[in-house]
Amino acid sequence: MNKKVILQDLGLKDYKETWDYQEELFQEIVDQKIQNRRNGTQEPTQNHFLFVEHPHVYTLGKSGNMDNLLVNEAQLKAKEASFYKINRGGDITYHGPGQIVGYPILDLDNFFTDIHKYLRLLEEMVILTLAEYGLKCERSEGETGVWLDVGTPFARKICAMGVRASRWVTMHGFALNINANLGYFDLMIPCGIKDKAVTSLNVELGQKTVDMDEVKGKLLKHFEHLFEAELSQAKVVS
Template sequence: MQADNINQVSSDEAGIKKVQFLDWGLIDYKEAWDKQEALFDETVRIKTLNRDNKDGIQQPTNDYLIFCEHPHVYTLGKSGKPEHLLLDEQGLEDKHATYYKINRGGDITYHGPGQIVGYPILDLDHFFTDIHKYLRFLEEAIILTLKEYGITAGRTEGQTGVWLDGDDPWAARKICAMGVRCSRWVTMHGFAFNVNADLNYFGNIVPCGIQDKAVTSLNKELGRDIDINETKEILKSKLCQLFEMNLV
C-alpha cells in the first residue's frame, strides 16, 4: 500500500472517523502479526515525527480495522504462564497447531478457523485516550452483536472479555477473549470471537489463565452453524456505532 493512499484515511467534517477495513481471510498467525506490526510501527513513526516537528506541520495517521481467521494456534501474552499450554512440541504437531509468545497483554488463548479475530490498529488520539474505555467498547460491540442473535452476554468482574452467565460460577462461559497492546495511544492485537470455533482446542490450555471457567461459541449456544460473514457485518456495524466511525 502506498503512503500517499494511506494518509488519506482520517476524519470527515462531521467528526465521524474514517477507518480502513481489511479482511485478511484465513491467514497464518505470524504473517498477520508481521503485517500488524508494520501498520502499527508506521503509525507510531508518524506520531513521533509529528511530536518532534518544530515547524508545526503534522502528517495524518491512519486507523485500521482488520478481521481474519487463523489456522490452529496458541498465543501467550506478556503476563501469561507457559505452563498454561498443556501440550509439548509433539502434542502441538499432532494437533496441527503452532505456538507463539507475543507482545499483547493477557495470558494464553487459542485462535482457529471459525473465529472472528479482530485487530483494530487505531490512533486513539482520534477517538479517546482511555485504554479501559477502549476495551469496554470492544466488549460492548460483541455484547450487542450477540443480542442480535437473542443471546444475553456481559462481563465478569476482574476479567476482560465477553461472557455468558458471567455471574454464575457454575454456568459462566467465555465467548470472546481479548488482549491488546497500546503504545503512544496506538493499539494492536484485539479480540477473538468464537462463532463456529472448534472448542476442543481449548482443552489443551488453561484459557486466559482461568482454570474454573468454560468457553463457548455462537454455534454451540444456538445449536446450528452460523454464517460468519453475516456475523462480521453485524459486528462491524456495532463497532462503527460505538466508535463513531465509518469503514472505507
Template sequence: MNKEVIFKDLGNIRYKEAWDYQTEIFDGIVQEKMENRKREKNGEATLPTKNYLLFCEHPHVYTLGKSGKPEHLLLSDEQLQGEEIDFFKINRGGDITYHGPGQIVGYPIFDLDNFFTDIHKYLRYLEEAIILTLADYDISAGRIDGLTGVWIDFEEGKQNPRKICAMGVKASRWVTMHGFAFNVNADLNYFNNIVPCGISDKAVTSMAQELGREVPIHEVEEKLKGHLQHLFEITWSV
C-alpha cells in the same frame, strides 16, 4: 481527529503473517506520530494518522501473552507438531488463548488520539460491540468484574459462566494492536489443551454451541462492524 478506518478482511491467514502485517502498520502509525511531534516543534502542519481494522481467521494456533504462564499450555512441542498447531509467545497483555477456524479474530490498529485516550474505555467498547452483536442473535452476554472479555451466564450467582470472546491488546503512544477472538463456529475441543486466559474454573463457548447451529460468519462480521462503527463513530475509508 481522524475517525476514518481502513477495513481489511485478510481471510484465512497464518498467525505469524498477520502479526507481521499488524506490526508493520502499527510501527508506521507510531513513526508518523513521532514525525508529527517534530512538525509541531517546527511550526509545521501535522498529518492525520491512519486507523485500521483487520478481520481474519487463523489456522490452529495458541498464543501466550507477555504476562502468561507457559505451564498453561498443556501440550508438549512434539504434541503441537503432531497436531499441526502453531504456538507463539507474543507482546500483548493477557495469558494464553486459542485462535482457529470459525472465529472472528479482530485486530483494531487505532490511534486512540483520534478517538479517546483511555485504554479501559477502549476495551469496554470492544466488549460492548461483541455484546450487541450477540444480542442480535438473542444471546444474552455481558462482563464479569475483573475479567476482560465477553461472557455468557455472566450474572453473579450463575453456575456456569462461559467465555465467548477473549481479548488482549498492546498499546504504545496510544496506538493499539492485537484485539479479540470471537468464537462463532469454533471447534471448542482445542481449548482443552490450554488453561484459557489462565482461568481454570470457567468454561468456553461459541455462538454455535449456544444456538445449537452454525452461524454464517460473514453475516456476524457485518453486524459486528456495524456496532464498532456506531460505538467509535467510525467512517469507513474507501
C-alpha cells in the same frame, strides 16, 4: 482527528504473517506521530481494522504463564497447531478456523485516550452483536472479554480480548468463537482461568454453523456507532 478506519478482511492467514503485518501498520502510525511531533505538523494518522481467521495457534501474552499450555511441542504438532509468545496483555489464547479474529489498529488520539474505555467499547461491540442472536452476554468483573451466565456455575467465555498500546496506538484485539472447534480449548487453561468454560455461537444457538460474514457485518455496524468511526473497504492483502 481522523475517524476514518480502513477495513481489510485477510481471510485465512498464518498467525505470524498477520502479526508482522499488524506491526507494520502499527509502526507506520507511530512514525507519523513522531514526525508530527518533531516537525510541528498535523499530518493525519491512519486507522485500520483487520478481520482474519488463523490456522490452529496458541499465543501467550506478556503476563502469561507457560504452565497454562497443557501440551508439549510434539503434541502441538500432532494437532497441527503452532505456538507464539507475543507482546499483548493477557495470558494464553487459542485461535483457529471458525473464529472471527479482529485487530483494530487505531490511533486513539483520533478517538479518545483511554485504554479502559477502548476495551469496554470492544466488549460492548460484541455484546450488542450477540444480542441480535438472542444471547444475553456480559462482562465478568476483573476478567476481560465477553461471557454468558456470569456469576453462575455455568459461566462460559465466548470472546477473548488482549491488546497492546503504545503512544496511544493499539494492536491485537479480540477473538470471537462462531463455529470454533472447542476441543482445542482443552489443550490449555483459557486465559489462565481454571474454573470456567468456553463456548461458541453455533453451540449456543444449537446450529451446525453460523454465517460468519453476517456476524462480521453486525460487529462493524456496532463498531462504527460506538467509536463514531467511518469504515472504508481496502483491497485484501495477499
